Structure formats: C-alpha cells, structure tokens
Amino acid sequence: MRPRAYLDWNATAPLLPEARAAMIAAMDAVGNPSSVHAEGRAAKAIVERARAQVAAALGADGADIVFTSGATEAAALALAGRGFSGAAIEHDAVAAWIDPTLATSRSGRVTVDDSAAATLQLANSETGVVQDLPAGLAVSDLTQAFGKIPFAFNWLGCDMGLVSAHKLGGPKGIGALVLRRGLDIAAQLRGGGQEMGRRAGTENIIGIAGFGAAAEAASRRLANGEWDRVDELRNILERALEAGATGTIFVGNDTRRLPNTSCIVTPGWKGETQVMQMDLAGFAISAGSACSSGKVRASRVLQAMGFDEGAAASAIRVSLGPGVTEDEVLRFAEAWLAQYRKFRSRAA
Incomplete structure (x- = not known):
C-alpha cells in the first residue's frame, strides 16, 4: 500500500x-x-x-x-x-x-x-x-x-x-x-x-x-529556491489534469498566483465529494479554507469572483510544499482523473 x-x-x-x-x-x-x-x-x-x-x-x-x-x-x-x-x-x-x-x-x-x-x-x-x-x-x-x-x-x-x-x-x-x-x-x-x-x-x-x-x-x-521547484510541480499537476479533463477550470491561472496553489473547479462535481474520494485514495486536499471545513457550502471567494453557486460548490484546492514529490503529484493526477471519468460517465 x-x-x-x-x-x-x-x-x-x-x-x-x-x-x-x-x-x-x-x-x-x-x-x-x-x-x-x-x-x-x-x-x-x-x-x-x-x-x-x-x-x-x-x-x-x-x-x-x-x-x-x-x-x-x-x-x-x-x-x-x-x-x-x-x-x-x-x-x-x-x-x-x-x-x-x-x-x-x-x-x-x-x-x-x-x-x-x-x-x-x-x-x-x-x-x-x-x-x-x-x-x-x-x-x-x-x-x-x-x-x-x-x-x-x-x-x-x-x-x-x-x-x-x-x-x-x-x-x-x-x-x-x-x-x-x-x-x-x-x-x-x-x-x-x-x-x-x-x-x-x-x-x-x-x-x-x-x-x-x-x-x-x-x-x-x-x-534557496525550494519554492521554485514547487511552482514546477504545480504546473506539472495542472497540465496532467488539463490533458484528461474537459470543462475543468483552473482558477486564477491567468494572473499571478502563489507557487503552490491550484483551485480546480469542475462544475457539477461537488467539492466535498472530491475531497472524500481523494482522501480514500490516500491524498489530503481541501474544498476551500480549512477554517470552513465541515461546512457544506459554496465558496464565497469564488462567488465574489463571479462564479455561480454551482461552480463555487464544485471547487477543490490542492496546495503543495517543498516536501511534495513529483511522484505524489502524478499519482494524485491519476487518482483524480479516474474519479473524474466516473463522474463524467454518470453525468452523461
């Protein structure tokens, strides 16, 4: 395991x-x-x-x-x-x-x-x-x-x-x-x-x-440049997800972001559902600010940015750090895409 x-x-x-x-x-x-x-x-x-x-x-x-x-x-x-x-x-x-x-x-x-x-x-x-x-x-x-x-x-x-x-x-x-x-x-x-x-x-x-x-x-x-490598890993992650997912939005990728943060919106796929699925697969992520965990609600941050309530409720946050490896990032992408394909098949 x-x-x-x-x-x-x-x-x-x-x-x-x-x-x-x-x-x-x-x-x-x-x-x-x-x-x-x-x-x-x-x-x-x-x-x-x-x-x-x-x-x-x-x-x-x-x-x-x-x-x-x-x-x-x-x-x-x-x-x-x-x-x-x-x-x-x-x-x-x-x-x-x-x-x-x-x-x-x-x-x-x-x-x-x-x-x-x-x-x-x-x-x-x-x-x-x-x-x-x-x-x-x-x-x-x-x-x-x-x-x-x-x-x-x-x-x-x-x-x-x-x-x-x-x-x-x-x-x-x-x-x-x-x-x-x-x-x-x-x-x-x-x-x-x-x-x-x-x-x-x-x-x-x-x-x-x-x-x-x-x-x-x-x-x-x-x-020492350790966060430069984190930025590379975040980009590797987003490219891997983007290659296998259609209709998924990477929030803020058209402006300056922290080097470690990916906010991923897949409309119709509840963020809390994704968090639980990834937890069972062995990955700790979140559906927003940790101070709001346990509260089933759409992200008010995304709503303030103009996303509708459904999209705002479909967001997850993946945040990396210097201790994260490329293998972990790619394994997460594989596990997430497997669940994404199931979501798309159910929605079809």
Missing part, C-alpha cells in the same frame, strides 16, 4: 525540524518573561530572539511584532471597531470585521478606492491569487504569502500585517500582528501589559520559539 500524500499545505504546513528543536529547547525555560531574575531574563531572551527572527524573515526590521494566538486574533486586534473596507474574498478571520464593498474581478484581482481605510490580503488561501497592494494600505493579511513568495513588510507600505506560524512550518496557536513603528493600537486583552502593552497575558514561550525558528528556516528555504 502506497503512503498517503499530504497536499493541503495552505491549511497547515508540516512542522519544520528547526521549529521542533526550538520548541523542545524552550520547554526547559522555567522563568516567566516578565520576571526580573535570571530565569525570567532567560525566558525573555527566547521571546526577543524569536521576535527578531520573525521581523527579519518578514523584512520588518524597525516594525513592532506583537505575538498573538494566531492570525485570527491579530485580525481582531487590527480591525475590530475600525470600519475598514475590504473584499468578499478575504479570509473569514478578516471578513468578520470589514465592510465587503471592494470589487473583485473574475481573475480574483481587487480594486481599492481608499487604501488608508482598507484591508487587502497579499495572497488568497483558496485560489492563491497574489494582489498588488496599493501604497498606504491600512492592513494586509500576509498569512498565506509569508514564506512562499519574496516580499518585505517595510516595502509594502501598509500600516499593519497579519501572520500565522503554522502556515509556514511553525506550531499552531501562535501568530503575530506586525505594526509600522510608531503606530498606536488599543489592546483588547488587558492585564499585565505584555507585548508592549498591545496584548496582555503571559507569553506562549514554546510557541513563540517555534515561530521564530520556523520563520528563519522558511526564509532560508525561499532564498
């Missing part, structure tokens, strides 16, 4: 060995980072080293890195009560706080009218479409782009950015809000004044250590 193939990296990336090692080492830090004794200072040093690692990987030197429980909390800290506009293609964590009035094209591109009062993701988790961020943007969700494509927070020109560790090979349950230096923001969690007064609560030292190590390692892998 062949081993399973994990093709759902946009949901969560496998834990990097550097992150695991850093977390194991941090488990021995007994002090509280807010304590002034030697043990507390040692714990504080772990946090500050990770903060510097994340800032360097993001190209955010001179910005403030505020550690949170994840990008969802970072989004709430950045957006709650501020009345920003955005597009309907934003992740649920962002969409919960914005007025979704910005227009989205069929290719997934968003038009921003007033950047100072808007939020715009750098890359979409379902389609992989990468946006050109306008100057002076208030907030950008950098979560899916971080570690997959080169960018620098300081060059983007936005005031705030959202990131999460587990999307780039760090642990789950830790993320950060990136703030342009000098920007003030009110804390939602109040208490001891940790994280420069922006987010109270004793720091998750183990998660933070893993985040820092993962960010540093992911940045190195990106610089």
Whole structure:
C-alpha cells in the first residue's frame, strides 16, 4: 500500500525540524518573561530572539511584532471597531470585521478606492491569487504569502500585517500582528501589559520559539529556491489534469498566483465529494479554507469572483510544499482523473 500524500499545505504546513528543536529547547525555560531574575531574563531572551527572527524573515526590521494566538486574533486586534473596507474574498478571520464593498474581478484581482481605510490580503488561501497592494494600505493579511513568495513588510507600505506560524512550518496557536513603528493600537486583552502593552497575558514561550525558528528556516528555504521547484510541480499537476479533463477550470491561472496553489473547479462535481474520494485514495486536499471545513457550502471567494453557486460548490484546492514529490503529484493526477471519468460517465 502506497503512503498517503499530504497536499493541503495552505491549511497547515508540516512542522519544520528547526521549529521542533526550538520548541523542545524552550520547554526547559522555567522563568516567566516578565520576571526580573535570571530565569525570567532567560525566558525573555527566547521571546526577543524569536521576535527578531520573525521581523527579519518578514523584512520588518524597525516594525513592532506583537505575538498573538494566531492570525485570527491579530485580525481582531487590527480591525475590530475600525470600519475598514475590504473584499468578499478575504479570509473569514478578516471578513468578520470589514465592510465587503471592494470589487473583485473574475481573475480574483481587487480594486481599492481608499487604501488608508482598507484591508487587502497579499495572497488568497483558496485560489492563491497574489494582489498588488496599493501604497498606504491600512492592513494586509500576509498569512498565506509569508514564506512562499519574496516580499518585505517595510516595502509594502501598509500600516499593519497579519501572520500565522503554522502556515509556514511553525506550531499552531501562535501568530503575530506586525505594526509600522510608531503606530498606536488599543489592546483588547488587558492585564499585565505584555507585548508592549498591545496584548496582555503571559507569553506562549514554546510557541513563540517555534515561530521564530520556523520563520528563519522558511526564509532560508525561499532564498534557496525550494519554492521554485514547487511552482514546477504545480504546473506539472495542472497540465496532467488539463490533458484528461474537459470543462475543468483552473482558477486564477491567468494572473499571478502563489507557487503552490491550484483551485480546480469542475462544475457539477461537488467539492466535498472530491475531497472524500481523494482522501480514500490516500491524498489530503481541501474544498476551500480549512477554517470552513465541515461546512457544506459554496465558496464565497469564488462567488465574489463571479462564479455561480454551482461552480463555487464544485471547487477543490490542492496546495503543495517543498516536501511534495513529483511522484505524489502524478499519482494524485491519476487518482483524480479516474474519479473524474466516473463522474463524467454518470453525468452523461
């Protein structure tokens, strides 16, 4: 029996060995980072080293890195009560706080009218479409782009950015809000004044250590060209599927995308059905954002791009990473096409 193939990296990336090692080492830090004794200072040093690692990987030197429980909390800290506009293609964590009035094209591109009062993701988790961020943007969700494509927070020109560790090979349950230096923001969690007064609560030292190590390692892998090979594998996959499937749409393939993401729409073939069929065949994929898994509904991202409800309910997402092999990609294509032929025969 062949081993399973994990093709759902946009949901969560496998834990990097550097992150695991850093977390194991941090488990021995007994002090509280807010304590002034030697043990507390040692714990504080772990946090500050990770903060510097994340800032360097993001190209955010001179910005403030505020550690949170994840990008969802970072989004709430950045957006709650501020009345920003955005597009309907934003992740649920962002969409919960914005007025979704910005227009989205069929290719997934968003038009921003007033950047100072808007939020715009750098890359979409379902389609992989990468946006050109306008100057002076208030907030950008950098979560899916971080570690997959080169960018620098300081060059983007936005005031705030959202990131999460587990999307780039760090642990789950830790993320950060990136703030342009000098920007003030009110804390939602109040208490001891940790994280420069922006987010109270004793720091998750183990998660933070893993985040820092993962960010540093992911940045190195990106610089070494490992994601260029992922881009090649994504293209191999799409060519293989396209050769054997008619009427299938590869969303966003006419614009810039993340190197690892294929959003595949076969109208009439339910996305959740495909996910279950591929799971039984030994492949982990998704029918959209992992935060919406278990909910049987059409993709609102695709609907915002102009797809009808039937097509939006027929989408799957295959997302690759540096650990994926060409053999796995081709085996997936073979298994998917076998199910596709059955679908077409039933529909005939």
